[in-house]
Amino acid sequence: MSAYTEGIICVLCINAIAVMGVSLVTGYTGIFSLGHAGYMAIGAYTAAILTARYSFYFIPAIVAGGLLAALIAYIIGVPTLKLVGDYYAIASIGLGEAIRLILENGGTFTRGARGFPGIPNYTNLTVAVCSFVIMAFLMFNLINGRFGRAFKACRDDYIAASLLGYNTAKYRILSLVISGFYCGVAGALLGGFLLYIKPLMFDMMKSTELTSVVVFGGLGSMSGTLLGMVIITLITEVFRPISQYRMLIYGAILVIIMVLRPEGIMGQYEFGPGMFKAIKEKFKGDHYSEEGRKV
Amino acid sequence: MMAKKSNQNVLQLENLTKYFGGVPAVNDISFSIEEGKLAGLIGPNGAGKTTIFNLITGVYPPDSGKILFWGEDITYLKTYQAIGRNMARTFQNLRLFPHSTALENVMVALQQHHSYSFIEAITHLGGWGKKEREIKAKSMDILDRVGLADRANQKARTLPYGMQRRLEIARALALEPKFLFLDEPAAGMNPEEVNALNTLILGIHKELKFTILVIEHHMDLVMEICSHIICMNFGTKIAEGNPMEIQSHPEVLKAYLGE
Amino acid sequence: MPVFNIERGESLGILIQQIINGLSLGSVYALIAVGYSLVYSILMFSNFAHGGFLVIGGYICYFVLKDMGAGILIAGFLSLLGAGAAAILTERLAYKPIREKTNNTLYLLIASMGMSIVIENIFVVTIGGRFRALPDIIPTTPIHLSGMATISAFDLISLLAAVVFLSILQLILVKTKWGLAIRAAAYNLRIASLMGVNVNLLISLTFFIAGTLASVGGIFLAVRYTLYPQLGGITIKAFVAAVIGGLGSLPGAVVGSIILGLAEMLTAGFISSQLRDLVVFFFLVITLLVRPQGLFGKDVGEKV
Numbered sequence: 047m048s049a050y051t052e053g054i055i056c057v058l059c060i061n062a063i064a065v066m067g068v069s070l071v072t073g074y075t076g077i078f079s080l081g082h083a084g085y086m087a088i089g090a091y092t093a094a095i096l097t098a099r100y101s102f103y104f105i106p107a108i109v110a111g112g113l114l115a116a117l118i119a120y121i122i123g124v125p126t127l128k129l130v131g132d133y134y135a136i137a138s139i140g141l142g143e144a145i146r147l148i149l150e151n152g153g154t155f156t157r158g159a160r161g162f163p164g165i166p167n168y169t170n171l172t173v174a175v176c177s178f179v180i181m182a183f184l185m186f187n188l189i190n191g192r193f194g195r196a197f198k199a200c201r202d203d204y205i206a207a208s209l210l211g212y213n214t215a216k217y218r219i220l221s222l223v224i225s226g227f228y229c230g231v232a233g234a235l236l237g238g239f240l241l242y243i244k245p246l247m248f249d250m251m252k253s254t255e256l257t258s259v260v261v262f263g264g265l266g267s268m269s270g271t272l273l274g275m276v277i278i279t280l281i282t283e284v285f286r287p288i289s290q291y292r293m294l295i296y297g298a299i300l301v302i303i304m305v306l307r308p309e310g311i312m313g314q315y316e317f318g319p320g321m322f323k324a325i326k327e328k329f330k331g332d333h334y335s336e337e338g339r340k341v
Numbered sequence: 342m343m344a345k346k347s348n349q350n351v352l353q354l355e356n357l358t359k360y361f362g363g364v365p366a367v368n369d370i371s372f373s374i375e376e377g378k379l380a381g382l383i384g385p386n387g388a389g390k391t392t393i394f395n396l397i398t399g400v401y402p403p404d405s406g407k408i409l410f411w412g413e414d415i416t417y418l419k420t421y422q423a424i425g426r427n428m429a430r431t432f433q434n435l436r437l438f439p440h441s442t443a444l445e446n447v448m449v450a451l452q453q454h455h456s457y458s459f460i461e462a463i464t465h466l467g468g469w470g471k472k473e474r475e476i477k478a479k480s481m482d483i484l485d486r487v488g489l490a491d492r493a494n495q496k497a498r499t500l501p502y503g504m505q506r507r508l509e510i511a512r513a514l515a516l517e518p519k520f521l522f523l524d525e526p527a528a529g530m531n532p533e534e535v536n537a538l539n540t541l542i543l544g545i546h547k548e549l550k551f552t553i554l555v556i557e558h559h560m561d562l563v564m565e566i567c568s569h570i571i572c573m574n575f576g577t578k579i580a581e582g583n584p585m586e587i588q589s590h591p592e593v594l595k596a597y598l599g600e
Numbered sequence: 601m602p603v604f605n606i607e608r609g610e611s612l613g614i615l616i617q618q619i620i621n622g623l624s625l626g627s628v629y630a631l632i633a634v635g636y637s638l639v640y641s642i643l644m645f646s647n648f649a650h651g652g653f654l655v656i657g658g659y660i661c662y663f664v665l666k667d668m669g670a671g672i673l674i675a676g677f678l679s680l681l682g683a684g685a686a687a688i689l690t691e692r693l694a695y696k697p698i699r700e701k702t703n704n705t706l707y708l709l710i711a712s713m714g715m716s717i718v719i720e721n722i723f724v725v726t727i728g729g730r731f732r733a734l735p736d737i738i739p740t741t742p743i744h745l746s747g748m749a750t751i752s753a754f755d756l757i758s759l760l761a762a763v764v765f766l767s768i769l770q771l772i773l774v775k776t777k778w779g780l781a782i783r784a785a786a787y788n789l790r791i792a793s794l795m796g797v798n799v800n801l802l803i804s805l806t807f808f809i810a811g812t813l814a815s816v817g818g819i820f821l822a823v824r825y826t827l828y829p830q831l832g833g834i835t836i837k838a839f840v841a842a843v844i845g846g847l848g849s850l851p852g853a854v855v856g857s858i859i860l861g862l863a864e865m866l867t868a869g870f871i872s873s874q875l876r877d878l879v880v881f882f883f884l885v886i887t888l889l890v891r892p893q894g895l896f897g898k899d900v901g902e903k904v
Contacts, residue, residue, distance in 0.1 A: 195441075254713055
């Protein structure tokens with residue numbers, strides 16, 4: 047396998063972990079965040095400082111990155127909980143940018159806007175793939191059980207959810223914290239892959255990329271998110287020669303999806319036995335019109 | 342006053358008042374519901390009936406007054422805390438999760454009492470498999486009881502209206518409550534469906550021995566199944582008693598038929 | 601640069617200077633924030649593509665001045681027209697089909713993000729991302745204030761322009777039939793449509809106004825910071841100003857913008873220029889924690 051292919055797979059794995067986190071919080075729990083690149087930044091810088099400056103072994107460094115990001119997500123999440131829709135989106139942009147600005151102004155500790163070089167190369171193919179497999183395993187398990195159902199209930203109708211006894215605040219915070227962890231880990235892995243990070247890598251553009259992948263794949267479908275990410279990453283690679291069009295294509299995809307098919311590629315379906323049953327139900331079973339009459 | 346334990350007041354409202362803007366939606370309301378009763382709350386539109394439900398279930402706090410549930414003061418509890426005291430409610434305007442199936446709607450409710458830990462959830466180890474199967478099986482039971490077993494995998498928003506109302510009740514039942522609040526369960530139903538609903542509610546009441554409080558407009562439903570009726574108008578209580586008393590009460594007739 | 605070393609007389613001078621700077625910056629923010637809040641008040645969604653209209657205005661002005669050699673008035677007029685038209689086009693292409701299908705504003709939000717990226721990158725791809733300086737048509741001659749401070753004519757002109765345009769907007773809203781329709785729609789769009797207002801035309805008009813206001817702001821920003829495709833990114837500060845003032849409230853947008861402009865410039869003058877961006881987000885956080893509906897916003901509850 048060529049170094050190029052290895053690199054692509056590493057990038058895919060890293061991005062996959064990040065978008066799974068964003069998918070959980072935006073697609074499943076309905077919190078539209080545009081600041082998750084900030085958590086990647088926290089994870090990346092934590093792992094970079096721990097490994098490059100204090101000679102930590104990489105695994106605890108990555109976990110520490112994830113945990114710190116999760117902690118910040120919690121600290122930010124609690125006060126911003128009561129914000130709805132657009133307000134939260136703006137807050138998340140603000141907070142994401144604030145994280146980036148703090149890192150840029152971090153003096154010698156974070157090496158500022160020029161970036162942090164000299165990160166040891168701990169993210170090789172094995173590490174990336176294993177990390178992805180573990181994180182994916184945990185995530186799919188989580189959403190295929192009572193937590194997935196609870197998150198979706200909080201998303202679909204938080205008043206109804208609270209009237210079923212759900213402390214919706216608790217579930218939303220949990221979802222934010224987990225997504226923070228995932229993005230932190232992804233950021234840490236990214237640092238070990240690029241060997242160099244700078245705050246500008248984790249700006250609002252990056253956050254928008256993460257969120258648009260989730261939207262493209264389908265809000266509420268984890269497998270759709272992964273499928274969407276693979277498609278978009280591959281398209282980006284194919285178009286690398288004309289890479290200045292890359293962002294233009296991103297933007298256009300977002301608009302087109304929202305106009306034509308807002309539910310994304312997969313809608314709310316997941317790959318797996320459930321999907322076939324659901325599709326069968328839709329086509330072969332009894333047909334019901336919107337009002338519920340049998341047609 | 343010494344009341345026998347079996348006739349304890351499950352729900353007690355004392356001088357409950359709630360203002361919206363300058364208008365009292367609920368004005369100094371007091372009543373009690375005894376354990377095991379099937380009670381009804383009636384009154385014209387805008388009388389404040391749903392507001393009472395919202396106050397009890399913690400959607401917003403009252404401006405003054407007290408709400409006692411099984412003797413405990415629940416006046417200022419948040420919604421999920423109130424529900425946690427073993428009550429459940431349905432909605433006038435239906436609040437199903439539209440994109441989830443009927444079964445999933447019930448499971449979301451049922452899993453509250455059949456839970457498992459976070460670690461078990463992310464690893465699928467431990468008793469996870471067994472508990473998930475249990476949640477699913479018990480949810481199917483409840484769907485069966487309300488007659489929706491064959492629609493289990495259908496998306497809630499594509500169900501016919503009457504079935505959606507039954508699903509809403511099924512979801513409330515899945516919470517295994519001791520007190521059930523039904524907010525206009527028969528809204529929009531034809532007489533045939535109302536009859537079926539009556540049978541359902543009576544059946545639930547007899548078999549599971551809940552206390553039930555129903556808000557309803559359909560006089561036939563309320564008169565037929567409720568043993569204790571409270572009538573409101575413009576936020577105040579204008580009558581209280583058994584169906585016979587209410588039917589002939591002059592204030593009630595005035596409220597419904599006009600002067 | 602710490603303030604401690606500065607003489608008392610000097611610091612007063614800096615204060616005045618930064619206040620004028622702040623008002624000038626705030627007035628530009630106000631032009632952007634008002635347009636943004638106007639759209640929000642009607643459609644209840646944050647149009648993240650608003651910054652795009654700003655950039656379009658800036659570029660039209662630049663090319664008219666440079667390639668057509670026209671004067672500032674013609675350039676300005678064409679920018680306003682162009683940005684307004686672009687706004688209408690954006691609405692018709694991207695937002696109208698979505699809002700006809702669903703009430704969920706999340707999809708509009710995401711589409712607006714997409715349009716923002718598209719507009720910015722159309723410029724990157726076609727004209728190139730390099731910084732361009734606008735020809736010197738807005739005078740930046742320094743004006744000395746009795747030996748205490750030196751401000752630029754530019755600041756006064758941008759303040760004046762903001763006042764003029766916002767006054768025109770106010771007149772439109774209060775004195776014209778369509779202004780009344782907009783105010784009605786801001787209160788309740790459905791009822792306005794039931795009363796016979798042509799909703800689609802109204803929305804197009806609103807976007808046109810928002811686009812023109814943004815382009816005025818864009819021209820001034822381009823003079824201040826030079827012109828480049830990502831200049832629209834500065835709109836995030838105008839968004840913050842609108843939130844501080846209360847999303848959907850036009851006077852709120854103005855007040856929020858002034859506060860923000862002053863805060864930024866006073867921080868830059870007395871504390872540090874790097875911290876000025878952080879101050880913006882500091883205000884955002886405080887607002888969202890203490891009074892999320894902003895200074896003039898209304899609390900919207902949900903009916904159960």
